Amino acid sequence: MCFSHTPLIAQSATFSGTVQTEDGKPFPGATIRLSGTGYGAVSDINGQFTVKSVPPSVYQVLVSSVGYLTQKETISLKAGEALVRTYRLREEALQTDEVVITAARREQLNSEAPVSIAVLGAKDIEVRNIVQLDDALRYTPGVQLSDNQVNVRGSTGFSYGVGSRIQFLVDGVPMLNADTGGIAFNLVPTAQIKQVEVIKGPGSALYGGGALGGVINVITKDFPEKPETSFRSYVGVHPPVRYTEWKQNWAGSQRNRYFWGANISRSEQVTPKLGYWMNANYTQTEGYFQNSDGYEGYLAAKLGYQFSSQLKMETLITSSLTHKNGFVYWASGRDALRVAKTSLLNGSSDNEVRRLAILPVFTFLVNPSVFISLKNRFYGGTTIPIWNGALVERDQWTTGARFGSELQVNIDLKAKRYLILGAGFDQNATNSKRFFGGDDTNFAQPEWAAFGQYEQQLFKKINLVAGFRLDHYEISSNEVVQRFSPKLNVSYTLNPALNLRVAWGYGFRVPGITERYVNNSEFLPVIPNTQLRPEISNGYEAGLKGFFVLPIEDWAGQYDVAAFSNQYTDLVEPKFQNNARAFQFVNLTKGQINGLDVSVSAGRKDGRLLFNLAYLFLDGKDRSDPNNVLPLNYRSKHLLQASISVSPLRRLEVGVDFRYASTFERVDSDFGNFIPDATLHLPTKVWDTRLRYDFGKIQVSLLVKNAGEYYYMERPAILAPTRNFILQLQSNL
Amino acid sequence: MNRIHLVLLILFAVISGCDHGFEPPERGKISGTIIFKGKWPPAEEVRALYFGAAPFTPCSVDDIVARFSEVALSNDLNASGTGIEEATFSISDVNPAVYVYSGVYLQYGPTVLEIKPVGVFSENNGAFIVSSGQTTEIDLTVDFDQLPPFPPASCSP
Numbered sequence: 001m002c003f004s005h006t007p008l009i010a011q012s013a014t015f016s017g018t019v020q021t022e023d024g025k026p027f028p029g030a031t032i033r034l035s036g037t038g039y040g041a042v043s044d045i046n047g048q049f050t051v052k053s054v055p056p057s058v059y060q061v062l063v064s065s066v067g068y069l070t071q072k073e074t075i076s077l078k079a080g081e082a083l084v085r086t087y088r089l090r091e092e093a094l095q096t097d098e099v100v101i102t103a104a105r106r107e108q109l110n111s112e113a114p115v116s117i118a119v120l121g122a123k124d125i126e127v128r129n130i131v132q133l134d135d136a137l138r139y140t141p142g143v144q145l146s147d148n149q150v151n152v153r154g155s156t157g158f159s160y161g162v163g164s165r166i167q168f169l170v171d172g173v174p175m176l177n178a179d180t181g182g183i184a185f186n187l188v189p190t191a192q193i194k195q196v197e198v199i200k201g202p203g204s205a206l207y208g209g210g211a212l213g214g215v216i217n218v219i220t221k222d223f224p225e226k227p228e229t230s231f232r233s234y235v236g237v238h239p240p241v242r243y244t245e246w247k248q249n250w251a252g253s254q255r256n257r258y259f260w261g262a263n264i265s266r267s268e269q270v271t272p273k274l275g276y277w278m279n280a281n282y283t284q285t286e287g288y289f290q291n292s293d294g295y296e297g298y299l300a301a302k303l304g305y306q307f308s309s310q311l312k313m314e315t316l317i318t319s320s321l322t323h324k325n326g327f328v329y330w331a332s333g334r335d336a337l338r339v340a341k342t343s344l345l346n347g348s349s350d351n352e353v354r355r356l357a358i359l360p361v362f363t364f365l366v367n368p369s370v371f372i373s374l375k376n377r378f379y380g381g382t383t384i385p386i387w388n389g390a391l392v393e394r395d396q397w398t399t400g401a402r403f404g405s406e407l408q409v410n411i412d413l414k415a416k417r418y419l420i421l422g423a424g425f426d427q428n429a430t431n432s433k434r435f436f437g438g439d440d441t442n443f444a445q446p447e448w449a450a451f452g453q454y455e456q457q458l459f460k461k462i463n464l465v466a467g468f469r470l471d472h473y474e475i476s477s478n479e480v481v482q483r484f485s486p487k488l489n490v491s492y493t494l495n496p497a498l499n500l501r502v503a504w505g506y507g508f509r510v511p512g513i514t515e516r517y518v519n520n521s522e523f524l525p526v527i528p529n530t531q532l533r534p535e536i537s538n539g540y541e542a543g544l545k546g547f548f549v550l551p552i553e554d555w556a557g558q559y560d561v562a563a564f565s566n567q568y569t570d571l572v573e574p575k576f577q578n579n580a581r582a583f584q585f586v587n588l589t590k591g592q593i594n595g596l597d598v599s600v601s602a603g604r605k606d607g608r609l610l611f612n613l614a615y616l617f618l619d620g621k622d623r624s625d626p627n628n629v630l631p632l633n634y635r636s637k638h639l640l641q642a643s644i645s646v647s648p649l650r651r652l653e654v655g656v657d658f659r660y661a662s663t664f665e666r667v668d669s670d671f672g673n674f675i676p677d678a679t680l681h682l683p684t685k686v687w688d689t690r691l692r693y694d695f696g697k698i699q700v701s702l703l704v705k706n707a708g709e710y711y712y713m714e715r716p717a718i719l720a721p722t723r724n725f726i727l728q729l730q731s732n733l
Numbered sequence: 734m735n736r737i738h739l740v741l742l743i744l745f746a747v748i749s750g751c752d753h754g755f756e757p758p759e760r761g762k763i764s765g766t767i768i769f770k771g772k773w774p775p776a777e778e779v780r781a782l783y784f785g786a787a788p789f790t791p792c793s794v795d796d797i798v799a800r801f802s803e804v805a806l807s808n809d810l811n812a813s814g815t816g817i818e819e820a821t822f823s824i825s826d827v828n829p830a831v832y833v834y835s836g837v838y839l840q841y842g843p844t845v846l847e848i849k850p851v852g853v854f855s856e857n858n859g860a861f862i863v864s865s866g867q868t869t870e871i872d873l874t875v876d877f878d879q880l881p882p883f884p885p886a887s888c889s890p
Binding site (some may be wrong): 242243245246331332333334335336340581672674675676677679680682683685708709710711712713719 | 752753754755756757758760828829830831857858862863864865
């Protein structure tokens with residue numbers, strides 16, 4: 001690597017300026033980015049920003065902040081120039097046009113993204129007392145959760161927590177667990193989330209295995225010019241349930257069940273070269289049913305250092321510890337708060353889980369048109385069973401680790417043409433005597449990948465994106481899996497307020513180590529299946545996104561409508577094998593999901609009244625047997641999410657969220673043969689309410705979750721959270 | 734403000750309405766047929782015959798007595814006298830659960846402690862499930878010439 005830094009620094013320019021509100025007041029905390037490069041800044045308390053040592057070139061500037069209309073401008077920087085600009089951000093109650101990064105692996109406006117993408121902002125997380133990211137996803141259009149398993153447009157159903165059909169990224173780095181292939185949401189520092197982007201539809205052409213049904217990318221915050229410290233704490237209570245039958249067998253159900261937590265965060269740009277944030281979180285719960293008490297916490301930090309005008313490093317380190325009794329399934333529907341504990345069935349899984357992730361990302365600006373990023377990761381975890389209140393011996397621990405790197409080159413070919421090329425490597429290994437049994441307890445699945453994407457604007461209105469990814473998995477010494485995943489997206493900007501798009505893409509997922517090798521009878525008898533094939537998806541979508549102004553004064557809104565059709569082949573599901581008297585993960589389902597995904601947001605431009613409505617229609621068919629087409633397991637046909645936020649006073653905000661999901665069209669009867677009432681399911685009808693008062697330095701919130709005291713199940717044989725009251729204090733210093 | 738208060742009041746009235754979703758479901762039922770084979774014991778040693786299903790494996794009669802409330806018991810199958818070839822039973826109001834040890838118990842003395850199994854359900858390792866609102870059918874054969882071991886083999890250390 002012989003890039004010469006000195007000449008570029010000698011010829012560099014400075015870009016500085018001020019960000020103001022509409023009425024000319026300083027605007028702190030706005031993000032200023034030179035699109036497609038690593039250059040950027042956050043405005044300070046006076047609204048001022050400076051981006052130093054910028055190579056001369058033409059750049060697109062994006063100035064954004066949540067709740068304000070993103071400003072976009074093209075600037076030309078000459079050698080030695082000090083360009084000064086002033087930007088005025090107009091308040092936009094609706095987050096109309098966020099800058100997103102996941103849709104095309106480069107920064108772009110959401111309205112220009114050629115795929116369906118839902119964005120969740122930091123405020124959505126803060127006001128709802130979101131302790132763990134999966135809670136936030138419940139409010140995302142097109143997304144349904146089965147316990148903590150994410151279901152984007154019906155892609156996942158429920159697979160007993162094993163294997164995610166959604167790729168999960170943190171700052172663009174894949175973070176699926178090495179062992180189960182699931183998602184560890186408690187590792188994500190919620191107080192430092194800038195936004196969460198959810199790509200709806202197969203995304204393997206960009207992000208490889210796991211992106212069968214979509215991609216979630218958590219983008220953490222930048223470092224603010226002015227030091228920021230925030231503190232959040234809460235205490236909550238689940239009152240006793242209303243039915244005597246559920247209370248009579250567990251004394252703990254007859255009193256209030258408490259939970260509480262605290263979160264502290266500090267962030268700062270220490271010098272022009274050095275910045276950091278730190279975030280610590282602790283939560284403790286008594287659990288609202290038997291055997292669900294425990295505590296957990298995380299420590300996370302991000303350190304950024306600008307080595308030169310071209311080279312920058314950002315390293316995210318996050319570690320978590322969870323010490324919890326686990327309620328896997330109930331004794332029965334009449335005894336729903338008590339865990340199953342018989343000589344045949346064990347519905348509890350008590351574990352301590354320790355996880356650590358270190359994600360160093362280097363970005364290098366070769367020249368104003370070529371930008372390289374090197375994303376590295378080490379991600380490991382250990383699950384330690386708790387037996388009789390104590391951690392077991394080390395030989396019963398399950399340890400999984402993955403490490404790898406991905407190199408990506410973004411080339412701005414000018415004239416609205418972009419080329420992205422990349423390659424990556426990932427080693428994934430797990431050791432578990434407990435779950436794999438037998439003599440061989442070490443398994444690994446290394447992977448290599450190469451990808452490319454070309455993007456071009458035609459006739460100023462059409463944006464064409466074509467891409468591919470080639471993945472090569474080494475399943476064992478004599479078995480490899482190779483997948484080629486193409487994609488093609490076309491968007492057409494009819495006018496500044498309306499964008500049309502069509503998208504086609506492939507997705508796939510190689511079954512994880514657990515699905516392939518698990519050999520355990522702790523909860524239910526499960527035997528290995530080394531012959532599992534990859535799951536494959538093929539998705540089509542046509543959609544439109546637009547803005548509108550209502551004929552009511554100061555009202556505006558936006559909408560997104562998408563019709564989609566996704567075909568799935570070889571979906572892996574657990575099936576009871578009569579000859580072995582045990583469950584086994586097998587390639588079972590050939591499925592098809594056609595649907596409609598509609599979301600509408602509207603509100604007053606001053607932000608004092610906001611309204612969101614999202615509806616998802618799913619027609620999921622299991623076509624494994626062409627002569628007997630059945631509904632797909634664990635999919636709701638209708639999903640409705642609505643929220644309203646009102647500020648009757650300047651400092652007071654009242655909000656209500658509502659979620660509805662119709663009864664699963666079909667549930668897995670194999671599981672129901674072993675667990676009493678496991679096939680029971682009802683529609684979900686959950687109201688959450690919140691009241692928030694801003695005292696200036698301190699914000700106080702009262703939240704009532706599941707305010708209607710509605711009992712329901714998100715997955716078989718376990719009650720979803722019962723009604724609970726939360727008092728939250730938030731302070732930003 | 735007043736209008737907002739009204740809206741919120743209506744909203745909470747709707748929220749705290751009648752639909753509370755999932756309720757404790759109905760109990761289940763077990764029914765079935767017992768075939769009797771072999772030589773019956775003397776009538777004075779057959780005070781009663783019951784079909785019983787337990788969600789645990791009893792390793793002694795004391796185990797059964799200690800957790801008697803968890804055992805689903807039929808009416809006396811012997812009410813019509815000894816020597817019958819077949820009897821049917823039906824137990825309603827059964828707690829939904831997985832039952833792992835079930836069979837026909839012979840009461841040979843005046844107290845509940847004086848019982849022994851004379852036929853044990855053995856399909857699927859003896860396990861079956863009772864679900865809410867559903868009837869589980871269990872058929873088994875009692876061979877008085879070949880009584881099952883008690884305590885069962887799984888109780889051996």
